[in-house]
Amino acid sequence: MAKEDNPWTSRLSLLVLTHVAGTVSIVSVLVMSPVVTRDLGLSASEFGFFVTAYYAAQAVFSMPAGGLVDRVGVGWALIVCHGVMLLGALLFSQAENFTMAMAALAAMGAGYSISNPATARGVLEWFPAQRRATAMGIKQVGVPLGGILGAANGALVTMAAWSDIMLGVAGLIAVNGVLCLRLTRLPSHIVSREKRHPLANIREVIRDGNINRFVLLNGLYNFGQTNFFAFLTLFMREVALASQPIASLSVGIAQAASAVARIGWGVVSDTVFAGRRKGLTVGLGVVAVGGLAAMALVGPGPGVYLGLGLALLLGLTIASFAPLVQTLSVEATEPRLAGSSMGYNMFGTHIGGMIGPPVFGAMVDATGAAGGYWAGWLVTAIAVGIGVLLLAFGFRERGR
Secondary structure, three states: OOOOOOHHHHHHHHHHHHHHHHHHHHHHHHHOHHHHHHHHOOOHHHHHHHHHHHHHHHHHHHHHHHHHHHHHOHHHHHHHHHHHHHHHHHHHHOOOOHHHHHHHHHHHHHHHOOHHHHHHHHHHHHOOHHHHHHHHHHHHOHHHHHHHHHHHHHHHOOOOOHHHHHHHHHHHHHHHHHHHHHHHHOOOOOOOOOOOOOOHHHHHHHOOHHHHHHHHHHHHHHHHHHHHHHHHHHHHHHOOOOOHHHHHHHHHHHHHHHHHHHHHHHHHHHOOOOOOOHHHHHHHHHHHHHHHHHHHHOOOOOHHHHHHHHHHHHHHOOOOOHHHHHHHHHHOOOHHHHHHHHHHHHHHHHHHHHHHHHHHHHHHHHHOHHHHHHHHHHHHHHHHHHHHHHHHHHOOOOOO
16 A cells, blocks of 8 residues: 555544444344244243354453454454454355354454454554544444444345345455455554563553543443443334334434544534533533433334434434544554553444343343333433443543
């Protein structure tokens, strides 16, 4: 790749597409959940464990993934990322039972665990500090763009087999993996070349109490985001009694709102807040708590419109905090530890995503659809609220 290439186009576009490829797989599974659970004979709790497998794999591999990025650089790490995600999508397309599907979700999660440390380090290396949150927001827009594509598969599944749809997802992942080969030719000036133990960087960031608190609060925020997306389609179908296309539309609205907000909040952070991220992230969390609690008011008939409106609100808030916290994460420590810090942060994030859906699903199974969903949304709102308090009073934002 030419040295004079513009990182805002040639490099950032590949980071965006990495998140598109990674997100479309899991979102497709979520929006096709009514059909998949029917075909495989699954309960709500079993479906919740699908999402747990995905996030558990990310939690297990996120810290090693961060260390990998610090050692081999952004380009090669993304090649590994796409290879493992491709394996997961192909495996899910052939799934015939709960166990096989769980293994596929775990492979998807393991591959995607590499994406955030790799893409976040790319932003740190290639963009100046005064534009960093903007670049982070742009690369993170790949998440909702992938979500929009995945939401479309929720409508497509009424006309095509979900296994065939997942084969198409696998093709998308493979194409972007090949494109990422371009990034392997870039110089990586601040990748550590020291002959250190592979876990040395990880041990160093774990000793930082400020980062430990940050990891915990990110898990609580993601508890809310994961439950929102994991159960939105089923909730709209079973409680609001919306059609499958309308239920999928609610996911599309949330993802589209997030696509705009992820860039917008990054720009606001870099300009209005002069590079400060914490206060804005606290504000998003406060609004998200109210929106999650209000989901308990959604019902059939006119309540469908309330559900769509809340999907929009939560798409702008709980679904859009990632660029801000990822920027905080890479700025919270020395540049040489950026990948490891990001990997540790994602460990906490994925723990929250791993715990949330089974808790929510167990409430639905134990108390019935309407009552269970009400309780699930309330517990989710409380968890996010605790995360907001921890961020506001327990985390110290450091200078860039």
